[in-house]
Amino acid sequence: xxxxxxxxxxxxxxxxxxxxxxxxxxxxxxxxxxxxxxxxxxxxxxxxxxxxxxxxxxxxxxxxxxxxxxxxxxxxxxxxxxxxxxxxxxxxxxxxxxx
Amino acid sequence: xxxxxxxxxxxxxxxxxxxxxxxxxxxxxxxxxxxxxxxxxxxxxxxxxxxxxxxxxxxxxxxxxxxxxxxxxxxxxxxxxxxxxxxxxxxxxxxxxxxxxxxxxxxxxxxxxxxxxxxxxxxxxxxxxxxxxxxxxxxxxxxxxxxxxxxxxxxxxxxxxxxxxxxxxxxxxxxxxxxxxxxxxxxxxxxxxxxxxxxx
Numbered sequence: 168x169x170x171x172x173x174x175x176x177x178x179x180x181x182x183x184x185x186x187x188x189x190x191x192x193x194x195x196x197x198x199x200x201x202x203x204x205x206x207x208x209x210x211x212x213x214x215x216x217x218x219x220x221x222x223x224x225x226x227x228x229x230x231x232x233x234x235x236x237x238x239x240x241x242x243x244x245x246x247x248x249x250x251x252x253x254x255x256x257x258x259x260x261x262x263x264x265x266x
Numbered sequence: 267x268x269x270x271x272x273x274x275x276x277x278x279x280x281x282x283x284x285x286x287x288x289x290x291x292x293x294x295x296x297x298x299x300x301x302x303x304x305x306x307x308x309x310x311x312x313x314x315x316x317x318x319x320x321x322x323x324x325x326x327x328x329x330x331x332x333x334x335x336x337x338x339x340x341x342x343x344x345x346x347x348x349x350x351x352x353x354x355x356x357x358x359x360x361x362x363x364x365x366x367x368x369x370x371x372x373x374x375x376x377x378x379x380x381x382x383x384x385x386x387x388x389x390x391x392x393x394x395x396x397x398x399x400x401x402x403x404x405x406x407x408x409x410x411x412x413x414x415x416x417x418x419x420x421x422x423x424x425x426x427x428x429x430x431x432x433x434x435x436x437x438x439x440x441x442x443x444x445x446x447x448x449x450x451x452x453x454x455x456x457x458x459x460x461x462x463x464x465x466x
Contacts, residue, residue: 186320197309200461212457220450227323228446245272249279
Protein backbone atom coordinates (compact mmCIF):
# COMPACT_ATOMS: atom_id res chain seq x y z
CA UNK A 168 0.00 0.00 0.00
CA UNK A 169 2.95 2.34 -0.22
CA UNK A 170 2.88 5.20 -2.71
CA UNK A 171 5.82 3.74 -4.55
CA UNK A 172 4.04 0.52 -5.26
CA UNK A 173 3.23 -0.01 -8.90
CA UNK A 174 -0.50 0.32 -9.44
CA UNK A 175 -1.97 -2.62 -11.25
CA UNK A 176 -4.86 -1.73 -13.49
CA UNK A 177 -6.98 -3.44 -16.13
CA UNK A 178 -8.95 -1.88 -18.96
CA UNK A 179 -12.38 -0.38 -18.31
CA UNK A 180 -14.02 -3.02 -20.49
CA UNK A 181 -12.43 -5.78 -18.44
CA UNK A 182 -13.81 -4.37 -15.17
CA UNK A 183 -17.28 -4.05 -16.68
CA UNK A 184 -17.05 -7.62 -18.02
CA UNK A 185 -16.20 -8.88 -14.51
CA UNK A 186 -19.12 -6.83 -13.15
CA UNK A 187 -21.51 -8.39 -15.68
CA UNK A 188 -20.20 -11.86 -14.80
CA UNK A 189 -20.93 -11.13 -11.13
CA UNK A 190 -24.46 -9.97 -11.98
CA UNK A 191 -25.11 -13.10 -14.06
CA UNK A 192 -23.89 -15.27 -11.16
CA UNK A 193 -26.22 -13.36 -8.81
CA UNK A 194 -29.21 -14.08 -11.05
CA UNK A 195 -28.11 -17.71 -11.34
CA UNK A 196 -27.82 -18.21 -7.59
CA UNK A 197 -31.22 -16.56 -6.97
CA UNK A 198 -32.83 -18.71 -9.67
CA UNK A 199 -31.25 -21.93 -8.42
CA UNK A 200 -32.66 -21.20 -4.94
CA UNK A 201 -36.16 -21.83 -6.33
CA UNK A 202 -35.17 -25.28 -7.61
CA UNK A 203 -35.26 -28.04 -5.03
CA UNK A 204 -31.86 -29.71 -5.05
CA UNK A 205 -32.24 -31.25 -1.62
CA UNK A 206 -28.99 -31.07 0.32
CA UNK A 207 -27.19 -29.48 -2.62
CA UNK A 208 -28.94 -26.10 -2.44
CA UNK A 209 -26.51 -24.74 0.17
CA UNK A 210 -23.56 -26.29 -1.66
CA UNK A 211 -24.40 -24.63 -4.97
CA UNK A 212 -25.24 -21.28 -3.33
CA UNK A 213 -22.00 -21.15 -1.37
CA UNK A 214 -19.98 -22.34 -4.36
CA UNK A 215 -21.36 -19.50 -6.49
CA UNK A 216 -20.74 -17.03 -3.63
CA UNK A 217 -17.14 -18.21 -3.40
CA UNK A 218 -16.63 -17.82 -7.15
CA UNK A 219 -18.02 -14.27 -6.92
CA UNK A 220 -15.84 -13.40 -3.92
CA UNK A 221 -12.78 -14.81 -5.70
CA UNK A 222 -13.45 -12.66 -8.77
CA UNK A 223 -13.77 -9.56 -6.58
CA UNK A 224 -10.59 -10.34 -4.64
CA UNK A 225 -8.47 -11.20 -7.67
CA UNK A 226 -9.50 -8.48 -10.10
CA UNK A 227 -11.24 -5.65 -8.22
CA UNK A 228 -8.88 -5.78 -5.26
CA UNK A 229 -5.98 -6.51 -7.60
CA UNK A 230 -4.58 -9.41 -5.63
CA UNK A 231 -3.80 -11.19 -8.89
CA UNK A 232 -0.57 -9.72 -10.15
CA UNK A 233 0.04 -7.66 -6.98
CA UNK A 234 3.67 -6.61 -6.76
CA UNK A 235 3.67 -7.11 -2.97
CA UNK A 236 3.84 -10.78 -1.99
CA UNK A 237 2.80 -9.75 1.52
CA UNK A 238 -0.73 -8.90 0.33
CA UNK A 239 -1.42 -12.49 -0.65
CA UNK A 240 0.15 -13.81 2.55
CA UNK A 241 -1.99 -11.56 4.75
CA UNK A 242 -5.13 -12.50 2.84
CA UNK A 243 -4.45 -16.24 2.98
CA UNK A 244 -3.66 -16.07 6.70
CA UNK A 245 -6.95 -14.23 7.27
CA UNK A 246 -8.99 -16.95 5.60
CA UNK A 247 -6.86 -19.61 7.25
CA UNK A 248 -7.77 -18.33 10.71
CA UNK A 249 -11.40 -18.02 9.68
CA UNK A 250 -11.27 -21.66 8.63
CA UNK A 251 -9.82 -22.58 12.04
CA UNK A 252 -12.59 -20.63 13.78
CA UNK A 253 -15.37 -22.32 11.81
CA UNK A 254 -13.99 -25.85 11.67
CA UNK A 255 -12.95 -26.12 15.31
CA UNK A 256 -16.23 -24.58 16.51
CA UNK A 257 -18.17 -27.12 14.46
CA UNK A 258 -15.89 -29.94 15.54
CA UNK A 259 -16.93 -29.04 19.07
CA UNK A 260 -20.67 -28.46 18.60
CA UNK A 261 -21.24 -31.42 16.31
CA UNK A 262 -19.65 -33.92 18.67
CA UNK A 263 -21.24 -32.96 21.99
CA UNK A 264 -23.00 -35.87 23.62
CA UNK A 265 -25.89 -33.81 25.03
CA UNK A 266 -27.19 -32.80 21.64
CA UNK B 267 -5.06 -1.73 5.02
CA UNK B 268 -5.02 -5.44 4.32
CA UNK B 269 -4.38 -6.16 8.00
CA UNK B 270 -7.45 -4.11 8.88
CA UNK B 271 -9.46 -6.08 6.33
CA UNK B 272 -8.32 -9.33 7.95
CA UNK B 273 -9.57 -8.11 11.35
CA UNK B 274 -12.87 -7.35 9.64
CA UNK B 275 -12.99 -10.89 8.26
CA UNK B 276 -12.58 -12.24 11.77
CA UNK B 277 -15.16 -9.79 13.15
CA UNK B 278 -17.81 -10.92 10.68
CA UNK B 279 -16.43 -14.46 10.89
CA UNK B 280 -17.55 -14.62 14.52
CA UNK B 281 -21.11 -13.83 13.49
CA UNK B 282 -20.99 -16.26 10.59
CA UNK B 283 -19.80 -18.90 13.07
CA UNK B 284 -22.66 -18.13 15.48
CA UNK B 285 -25.11 -18.34 12.59
CA UNK B 286 -23.69 -21.68 11.49
CA UNK B 287 -23.84 -23.23 14.96
CA UNK B 288 -27.41 -22.06 15.68
CA UNK B 289 -28.58 -23.02 12.22
CA UNK B 290 -27.41 -26.57 12.87
CA UNK B 291 -28.99 -26.60 16.32
CA UNK B 292 -32.37 -25.09 15.30
CA UNK B 293 -32.53 -26.05 11.66
CA UNK B 294 -36.31 -26.06 11.28
CA UNK B 295 -36.86 -22.61 12.78
CA UNK B 296 -33.97 -21.10 10.81
CA UNK B 297 -35.39 -22.45 7.57
CA UNK B 298 -38.84 -21.09 8.45
CA UNK B 299 -37.36 -17.69 9.33
CA UNK B 300 -35.27 -17.58 6.18
CA UNK B 301 -38.32 -18.27 4.02
CA UNK B 302 -39.92 -15.11 5.40
CA UNK B 303 -37.15 -12.93 3.94
CA UNK B 304 -37.74 -11.02 0.73
CA UNK B 305 -35.52 -12.76 -1.79
CA UNK B 306 -36.09 -10.06 -4.47
CA UNK B 307 -34.97 -7.18 -2.29
CA UNK B 308 -31.91 -9.22 -1.34
CA UNK B 309 -31.09 -9.99 -4.97
CA UNK B 310 -31.58 -6.38 -6.09
CA UNK B 311 -29.35 -5.21 -3.27
CA UNK B 312 -26.67 -7.71 -4.32
CA UNK B 313 -26.80 -6.28 -7.84
CA UNK B 314 -26.61 -2.70 -6.51
CA UNK B 315 -23.52 -3.56 -4.49
CA UNK B 316 -21.83 -5.28 -7.43
CA UNK B 317 -22.41 -2.27 -9.68
CA UNK B 318 -21.03 -0.02 -6.93
CA UNK B 319 -17.93 -2.21 -6.73
CA UNK B 320 -17.45 -1.68 -10.48
CA UNK B 321 -17.77 2.10 -10.11
CA UNK B 322 -15.25 2.01 -7.25
CA UNK B 323 -12.72 0.11 -9.32
CA UNK B 324 -13.27 2.52 -12.22
CA UNK B 325 -12.79 5.43 -9.79
CA UNK B 326 -9.43 4.00 -8.71
CA UNK B 327 -8.48 3.61 -12.36
CA UNK B 328 -9.49 7.20 -13.11
CA UNK B 329 -7.44 8.38 -10.12
CA UNK B 330 -4.41 6.52 -11.47
CA UNK B 331 -4.90 8.18 -14.86
CA UNK B 332 -5.28 11.62 -13.26
CA UNK B 333 -8.80 12.19 -14.62
CA UNK B 334 -10.17 14.36 -11.82
CA UNK B 335 -13.74 14.89 -13.05
CA UNK B 336 -14.22 11.24 -13.99
CA UNK B 337 -12.90 10.25 -10.57
CA UNK B 338 -15.33 12.57 -8.76
CA UNK B 339 -18.17 11.27 -10.96
CA UNK B 340 -17.50 7.64 -10.09
CA UNK B 341 -17.12 8.45 -6.39
CA UNK B 342 -20.46 10.27 -6.35
CA UNK B 343 -22.17 7.40 -8.21
CA UNK B 344 -20.70 4.97 -5.66
CA UNK B 345 -22.15 6.98 -2.76
CA UNK B 346 -25.54 7.11 -4.51
CA UNK B 347 -25.49 3.34 -5.06
CA UNK B 348 -24.53 2.83 -1.41
CA UNK B 349 -27.47 4.99 -0.35
CA UNK B 350 -29.75 3.03 -2.72
CA UNK B 351 -28.69 -0.16 -0.95
CA UNK B 352 -29.47 1.38 2.44
CA UNK B 353 -32.90 2.62 1.32
CA UNK B 354 -33.85 -0.84 0.02
CA UNK B 355 -32.55 -2.31 3.28
CA UNK B 356 -34.73 0.19 5.13
CA UNK B 357 -37.83 -1.00 3.26
CA UNK B 358 -36.87 -4.56 4.12
CA UNK B 359 -36.58 -3.66 7.80
CA UNK B 360 -39.97 -1.93 7.64
CA UNK B 361 -41.48 -5.16 6.31
CA UNK B 362 -39.96 -6.97 9.31
CA UNK B 363 -41.56 -4.48 11.71
CA UNK B 364 -44.94 -4.88 10.02
CA UNK B 365 -44.75 -8.67 10.25
CA UNK B 366 -43.60 -8.49 13.89
CA UNK B 367 -40.39 -10.25 12.96
CA UNK B 368 -38.21 -7.86 14.94
CA UNK B 369 -36.88 -9.61 18.05
CA UNK B 370 -38.35 -8.20 21.25
CA UNK B 371 -41.59 -8.24 23.24
CA UNK B 372 -43.79 -7.87 20.14
CA UNK B 373 -42.13 -10.70 18.23
CA UNK B 374 -44.54 -13.26 16.85
CA UNK B 375 -44.04 -16.09 14.43
CA UNK B 376 -46.65 -18.41 12.96
CA UNK B 377 -45.88 -21.98 12.05
CA UNK B 378 -44.64 -22.70 8.59
CA UNK B 379 -46.26 -24.90 5.99
CA UNK B 380 -44.47 -27.36 3.73
CA UNK B 381 -45.05 -27.76 -0.02
CA UNK B 382 -48.12 -29.96 0.55
CA UNK B 383 -49.73 -27.47 2.92
CA UNK B 384 -48.87 -29.55 5.96
CA UNK B 385 -48.28 -27.51 9.09
CA UNK B 386 -44.88 -27.79 10.69
CA UNK B 387 -44.68 -26.32 14.19
CA UNK B 388 -41.91 -23.79 14.81
CA UNK B 389 -40.68 -22.71 18.19
CA UNK B 390 -41.04 -18.89 18.11
CA UNK B 391 -38.05 -18.52 20.44
CA UNK B 392 -35.86 -20.28 17.90
CA UNK B 393 -37.26 -18.20 15.04
CA UNK B 394 -36.53 -15.10 17.13
CA UNK B 395 -32.94 -16.27 17.32
CA UNK B 396 -32.79 -16.40 13.54
CA UNK B 397 -34.08 -12.84 13.27
CA UNK B 398 -31.70 -11.65 15.99
CA UNK B 399 -28.81 -12.95 13.91
CA UNK B 400 -30.38 -11.56 10.75
CA UNK B 401 -30.52 -8.08 12.27
CA UNK B 402 -27.08 -8.34 13.86
CA UNK B 403 -25.42 -9.40 10.61
CA UNK B 404 -27.28 -7.18 8.15
CA UNK B 405 -27.26 -4.31 10.65
CA UNK B 406 -23.51 -4.51 11.13
CA UNK B 407 -23.13 -4.75 7.37
CA UNK B 408 -25.38 -1.69 6.91
CA UNK B 409 -23.26 0.21 9.44
CA UNK B 410 -20.21 -0.58 7.32
CA UNK B 411 -22.12 0.71 4.29
CA UNK B 412 -22.93 3.97 6.10
CA UNK B 413 -19.27 4.39 7.03
CA UNK B 414 -18.29 3.63 3.43
CA UNK B 415 -20.72 6.23 2.08
CA UNK B 416 -19.25 8.80 4.48
CA UNK B 417 -15.71 7.88 3.42
CA UNK B 418 -16.46 8.21 -0.27
CA UNK B 419 -18.30 11.51 0.24
CA UNK B 420 -15.21 12.99 1.89
CA UNK B 421 -12.96 11.51 -0.82
CA UNK B 422 -15.21 12.99 -3.53
CA UNK B 423 -14.89 16.45 -2.01
CA UNK B 424 -11.09 16.12 -1.65
CA UNK B 425 -10.82 14.73 -5.18
CA UNK B 426 -12.85 17.67 -6.47
CA UNK B 427 -10.37 20.02 -4.81
CA UNK B 428 -7.57 18.26 -6.69
CA UNK B 429 -6.12 16.49 -3.68
CA UNK B 430 -5.20 13.33 -5.58
CA UNK B 431 -2.71 12.90 -8.37
CA UNK B 432 -1.57 9.83 -10.36
CA UNK B 433 1.38 9.76 -7.93
CA UNK B 434 -0.75 9.87 -4.80
CA UNK B 435 -4.19 8.32 -4.50
CA UNK B 436 -3.63 5.71 -1.78
CA UNK B 437 -6.69 6.86 0.25
CA UNK B 438 -8.96 6.17 -2.72
CA UNK B 439 -7.34 2.78 -3.24
CA UNK B 440 -7.75 1.85 0.43
CA UNK B 441 -11.35 3.04 0.62
CA UNK B 442 -11.93 0.95 -2.52
CA UNK B 443 -10.49 -2.15 -0.83
CA UNK B 444 -12.77 -1.54 2.16
CA UNK B 445 -15.79 -1.20 -0.11
CA UNK B 446 -14.95 -4.44 -1.94
CA UNK B 447 -14.68 -6.27 1.38
CA UNK B 448 -18.11 -5.01 2.44
CA UNK B 449 -19.36 -6.21 -0.94
CA UNK B 450 -17.85 -9.67 -0.39
CA UNK B 451 -19.48 -9.94 3.05
CA UNK B 452 -22.85 -9.26 1.44
CA UNK B 453 -22.06 -11.81 -1.30
CA UNK B 454 -21.95 -14.40 1.52
CA UNK B 455 -24.79 -12.97 3.62
CA UNK B 456 -27.20 -13.10 0.69
CA UNK B 457 -27.09 -16.89 0.07
CA UNK B 458 -26.72 -17.76 3.77
CA UNK B 459 -29.67 -15.72 4.99
CA UNK B 460 -31.96 -15.64 1.95
CA UNK B 461 -31.27 -18.56 -0.34
CA UNK B 462 -30.05 -21.81 1.16
CA UNK B 463 -33.14 -22.67 3.23
CA UNK B 464 -35.73 -22.21 0.49
CA UNK B 465 -36.54 -25.94 0.35
CA UNK B 466 -35.85 -27.10 3.88
